[in-house]
Amino acid sequence: MxxxxxxxxxxxxxxxxxxxxxxxxxxxxxxxxxxxxxxxxxxxxxxxxxxxxxxxxxxxxxxxxxxxxxxxxxxxxxxxxxxxxxxxxxxxxxxxxxxxxxxxxxxxxxxxxxxxxxxxxxxxxxVWNIDYEWHDQDWMQIRHKKNSLQAPIAIYEVHAGSWMRMSEEGNRWLTYRELAVKLAEYVRQTGFTHVEFMPLTEHPFYGSWGYQTTGFFAPTSRFGSPQDFMYLIDYLHQRGIGVILDWVPSHFPNDEHGLAYFDGTHLFEHADPRQGFHPDWGSMIFNYGRHEVRAFLLSSAMFWLEKFHIDGLRVDAVASMLYLDYSRKAGEWIPNTHGGNENLEAIGFLRQFNETVYRHYPDVQTYAEESTAWSKVSRPTSVGGLGFGLKWDMGWMHDSLKYMAREPIHRKFHHGELSFRMIYAFSENFVLPLSHDEVVHGKGSILNKMPGDDWQKFANLRLLYGYMYAMPGKKLLFMGAEWGQWQEWKHDSSLHWEQPNHPPHGGMQRWVTDLNNSYRAEPGLHEEDCFPDGFEWIDCHDAGASIFSFLRKSRRGDPILVVCNFTPVVRINYRVGVPHGGYWREMLNSDSDLYWGSGQGNAGGAQAEPVPQHGRPFSLNITIPPLGILYFKG
Structure with missing residues (x-):
C-alpha cells in the first residue's frame, strides 16, 4: 500500500x-x-x-x-x-x-x-486533499515493460461520458467507480493493453469533449471526486491495463472564471491575438515564452503522473503549437525572430516537457498528435528532436481510409496509397490511430466509410483492422469501432451496446479480440513495431489483383506472413514466396465463419513447397478470401 x-x-x-x-x-x-x-x-x-x-x-x-x-x-x-x-x-x-x-x-x-x-x-x-491509498504496486513495478517500444500497445480510446450510459436512469453517465468495474472487464475481454481517456481535466462545456480545459490540476467532477478517479486508474492497473490521459497544453477557453485575462492582463495567454487566439477553436493560446506559464504547464503534466499514476500523456494538437501560421492567412500571424513560421517558444516548451517527464518517469510514454511532416517528433532532444516517445501516424490514417473508401474495382489504380507508408514508417515511433476525430462532425462511422453492401462493408472493415494490426506501429481504436458501430459517435448518448448481439457486429468484435490477443502473444507482431528489422515486403507490386504480402519478424527472426486481398474476388492457387520450408499455420483469417465471413481459406494452413517465388526459395500455394486478410506462422 x-x-x-x-x-x-x-x-x-x-x-x-x-x-x-x-x-x-x-x-x-x-x-x-x-x-x-x-x-x-x-x-x-x-x-x-x-x-x-x-x-x-x-x-x-x-x-x-x-x-x-x-x-x-x-x-x-x-x-x-x-x-x-x-x-x-x-x-x-x-x-x-x-x-x-x-x-x-x-x-x-x-x-x-x-x-x-x-x-x-x-x-x-x-478545497480538497488528494490523499489516496494505492493498491497498484505490482503494475507500477512492471509498467516499464508494458510501456516499452518493444511491448504490444493496443489502445482503446474512451470518452468517459458516453462509453456507457444508464438508459433506465434517465440516460445518466457512469461514475468513475462504476466505469472502473465495467470498463476493466470489457477491456480485458477484448484484449486491449491500454485505455486512453479523452480529456478528463475539468472543463466547463461538456460538448468540448474535455479539450477546452479550465482545471489543469483537477479531474472533472461530473463523474466523482479526485479519489474516485484514482480508484478508476487503480482498478485498471490492478487488472494489468495501462492508462493514458489526453492532456491539452495547446489552448484554453476564454470563460470568465478561467485563465483568460486572469489578473486584468494577458497573464497566461499572448496579448496579440495573432499569437494568443486560436481561430479554429475560438480559444486562447498559452504564452510559452513566459517562465511562470511553462512552470504551470510542467507542473500540470507532472501532477497527473505523480499523484494519479498516469502511464502516458497524449498531447493534443501539437501541430497548432509548432506553427505560428497554423490555420492563419498571410498577415494574420507574426514571424519568429528568424523570419520563419516555427513557434520557437512552443518548441522549447515541448522539449522541456518531454525532458522533465522522462527524467522523472522513464517508465511512461508521451504521445504527440502531430499531423504534419515535422521531423524528429519522437526523437530525443539531444539529436534535435521534440522528445516524444511516440507520434500518431495521421498520414497512415488518412491514406488508409481514403483507399478503403474506394470501390474495390478502382483500388488497383491507387495501390500506392497503402504501400507509400513504408517509405517513412520508421522515421518516427508511430501509433496507428483510428480515433474519435474520424467518426464525428458528419464523417459517419468507420463502418459506413466502407463501400459495398452490408456484407462487403463488414468484410472491408475486418480487412482494414487486420491490415492495421499487421503494419508496424502501435494501435489505437476509438470505442464502438471494435464492433463496427453503424452510427456516428454522439457525446451525449451511449454507445449502441445492443449491436454486438447481432452476428455481423459480434463477429467484428471477436475479430478485434483475436487481433489483440495475437498481437500481444506474438513477438513478431509487436517487438519490432518501431524498427525496420521487423518488416519485409514479399510483394507490394500486385496492383492488378490489389494484393499485398509481407513478413513481420521478431528479434529472433521468427516470421509471420501476412497476405491482404482488397478485392471481393476469391484468389485461388495464389503463390506467395516464403523464406523457409515446412508447414505454415493459418493463424488468423478475417473471412472465417466466426467473424461473419464467407468461410474461404486454407483448412488451417499450407505446406511450403520448394518452388521459388518473389525471390525466395520456397512458396505457399494458397486461397485468399474475398476482401480478406490471412496471417500465417511458419
Whole structure:
C-alpha cells in the first residue's frame, strides 16, 4: 500500500525562484488551496499568481462570498498572493476576487491550481486533499515493460461520458467507480493493453469533449471526486491495463472564471491575438515564452503522473503549437525572430516537457498528435528532436481510409496509397490511430466509410483492422469501432451496446479480440513495431489483383506472413514466396465463419513447397478470401 504524505504547502524562497525561472514542476504542492496547521490552528492556505493585481481576496461559502473579509498578501516581487484562513477545510467552495491595476477590472476567478471544482455549470473551486491509498504496486513495478517500444500497445480510446450510459436512469453517465468495474472487464475481454481517456481535466462545456480545459490540476467532477478517479486508474492497473490521459497544453477557453485575462492582463495567454487566439477553436493560446506559464504547464503534466499514476500523456494538437501560421492567412500571424513560421517558444516548451517527464518517469510514454511532416517528433532532444516517445501516424490514417473508401474495382489504380507508408514508417515511433476525430462532425462511422453492401462493408472493415494490426506501429481504436458501430459517435448518448448481439457486429468484435490477443502473444507482431528489422515486403507490386504480402519478424527472426486481398474476388492457387520450408499455420483469417465471413481459406494452413517465388526459395500455394486478410506462422 502507498499513502501519499500531506500536502507540503510552505512557499519558500527557492520555490519562488524556480517558479519565476520557469523550472518549478511541482507547483501543485505550493500554489492553490492546501489544508495546513499554523500556530496550532488547522485551516487552508491559499496561494495564487496574479502579478498585476492591486488586491486579491479569497471569497467562498465560509465567508458569505464577502469580497473584503479575507485579503491576501503579496509575496515579494514574485507575483504570488497568499493567505491562511483557519477553520476552512475540505469541501469549502471558493474563488479569488481580483481587483486589477487595470482600471475598473474586478473579476472572480476559479483556482488555476485547484484539485477539485464544482460540477459544471457551477464554476467555483473546492478545497480538497488528494490523499489516496494505492493498491497498484505490482503494475507500477512492471509498467516499464508494458510501456516499452518493444511491448504490444493496443489502445482503446474512451470518452468517459458516453462509453456507457444508464438508459433506465434517465440516460445518466457512469461514475468513475462504476466505469472502473465495467470498463476493466470489457477491456480485458477484448484484449486491449491500454485505455486512453479523452480529456478528463475539468472543463466547463461538456460538448468540448474535455479539450477546452479550465482545471489543469483537477479531474472533472461530473463523474466523482479526485479519489474516485484514482480508484478508476487503480482498478485498471490492478487488472494489468495501462492508462493514458489526453492532456491539452495547446489552448484554453476564454470563460470568465478561467485563465483568460486572469489578473486584468494577458497573464497566461499572448496579448496579440495573432499569437494568443486560436481561430479554429475560438480559444486562447498559452504564452510559452513566459517562465511562470511553462512552470504551470510542467507542473500540470507532472501532477497527473505523480499523484494519479498516469502511464502516458497524449498531447493534443501539437501541430497548432509548432506553427505560428497554423490555420492563419498571410498577415494574420507574426514571424519568429528568424523570419520563419516555427513557434520557437512552443518548441522549447515541448522539449522541456518531454525532458522533465522522462527524467522523472522513464517508465511512461508521451504521445504527440502531430499531423504534419515535422521531423524528429519522437526523437530525443539531444539529436534535435521534440522528445516524444511516440507520434500518431495521421498520414497512415488518412491514406488508409481514403483507399478503403474506394470501390474495390478502382483500388488497383491507387495501390500506392497503402504501400507509400513504408517509405517513412520508421522515421518516427508511430501509433496507428483510428480515433474519435474520424467518426464525428458528419464523417459517419468507420463502418459506413466502407463501400459495398452490408456484407462487403463488414468484410472491408475486418480487412482494414487486420491490415492495421499487421503494419508496424502501435494501435489505437476509438470505442464502438471494435464492433463496427453503424452510427456516428454522439457525446451525449451511449454507445449502441445492443449491436454486438447481432452476428455481423459480434463477429467484428471477436475479430478485434483475436487481433489483440495475437498481437500481444506474438513477438513478431509487436517487438519490432518501431524498427525496420521487423518488416519485409514479399510483394507490394500486385496492383492488378490489389494484393499485398509481407513478413513481420521478431528479434529472433521468427516470421509471420501476412497476405491482404482488397478485392471481393476469391484468389485461388495464389503463390506467395516464403523464406523457409515446412508447414505454415493459418493463424488468423478475417473471412472465417466466426467473424461473419464467407468461410474461404486454407483448412488451417499450407505446406511450403520448394518452388521459388518473389525471390525466395520456397512458396505457399494458397486461397485468399474475398476482401480478406490471412496471417500465417511458419
Amino acid at each position: 502507498n499513502i501519499y504524505p500531506a500536502d507540503r504547502a510552505i512557499l519558500g524562497e527557492q520555490d519562488l525562484y524556480l517558479f519565476n525561472e520557469g523550472n518549478h514542476y511541482r507547483l501543485y504542492e505550493k500554489l492553490g488551496a492546501h489544508t495546513v496547521t499554523r500556530e496550532g490552528k488547522t485551516g487552508t492556505q491559499f496561494a495564487v499568481w496574479a502579478p498585476s493585481a492591486e488586491s486579491v481576496f479569497v471569497i467562498g461559502d465560509f465567508n458569505g462570498w464577502d469580497k473584503t473579509r479575507h485579503p491576501m498578501q503579496p509575496q515579494g516581487k514574485s507575483g504570488i498572493w497568499l493567505t491562511f484562513i483557519p477553520g476552512v477545510g475540505p469541501g469549502a467552495c471558493y474563488k479569488y476576487h481580483i481587483e486589477s491595476t487595470v482600471a475598473g477590472y474586478h473579476v472572480d476567478k476559479a483556482d488555476p491550481y485547484g484539485y477539485r471544482h464544482e460540477e459544471p455549470p457551477r464554476t467555483g473551486s473546492v
